[in-house]
Amino acid sequence: MSGTRWLTDAEQRVWRDFSVAVNMLRAHLESQLQRDAGMPHAYYEILVVLSEAPGRVLRMSELALATRSSRSRLSHAVARMEANGWVRRESCDTDKRGSFAQLTAAGLAALAEAAPGHVEAVRESLFDVLTPDQVRQLGEISAAIRGKLAPRCAEAEAAELERLEHGD
Amino acid sequence: MSGTRWLTDAEQRVWRDFSVAVNMLRAHLESQLQRDAGMPHAYYEILVVLSEAPGRVLRMSELALATRSSRSRLSHAVARMEANGWVRRESCDTDKRGSFAQLTAAGLAALAEAAPGHVEAVRESLFDVLTPDQVRQLGEISAAIRGKLAPRCAEAEAAELERLEHGD
């Protein structure tokens, strides 16, 4: 007996449509940003978060949290962005392990340059094709998924801790 | 005057929720599949499409189309999957440029092994958290996005052709 709860035909159709739609949207936005602003979407998000932080500085770990990024990924990304002159790393006096990521003027300019095209792309390919009702529905659906997955992440981390602790 | 149609606060909230939800979902499914079946999601999709093809064979270009993949990506992927023993390339008699991708027994077995966990993950993190109404809504929303972006892809291709043609 297979305990697997397979998808019904209707579910399968929805899942495939959703999957394709999301992949197309991702690919579209990614390539728009790469082509017109020379940055991947992940870097755009980092710039956004930094630009909204007080003083446009953030501890690496805070930045990782805010962008839901692993520390490793962020470290690689900031290294490259620093090479681009968009960000500057600064050491922390009160905790010598820590470091800050400081948005530079060039970084802010790059963001300002990139934003209109990106926002226009989001509007065109998402909000323009949905009714106000659908936008509301999408918000609720997204919240539901987040609600499920966010705790799941925490739980996975906890399990990981457990695993490490017991040397299992 | 900025011609940019910026997002309203409400739109911005929906966009960020959506963005985060989709990223979490992607990451969750990707890591589940990688951990439990040792394959990225893209390879899973290739296996699915191949398994559903008559004779479990498909021309590379058909496979690329069906998986909405670039030929390059598919070529790299199939190369690796062939190394894994999941797929076998076969040359085409009627068109000597062409080649077939043939799903092997091992490939089918890998898919059969991977499917239950993957489907369960999809169900848990998506269908279980949505009401039947929301599932329907998500289907319509996805169709709307596809409807917008699918022609846009064709259009981009056409523009590309144009560009090449005029040596622009």
Add this chain to the structure above:
DNA sequence: TACCTATGGTTGAGCCCTCAACTATTTCTG
């Protein structure tokens, strides 16, 4: 104080993807 562990962050390897260039074959056109 001396350890022991937890935390902040970086690094390198390996994998997947994109992009552009390339080969080989086929089809179209004069």
Add this chain to the structure above:
DNA sequence: CAGAAATAGTTGAGGGCTCAACCATAGGTA
């Protein structure tokens, strides 16, 4: 038929991501 253009597919470089290993510092605890 000869040459041009389109098609099928591969390849290599380069970039971003993940994973695991790794420093260095901080914060307990004996």
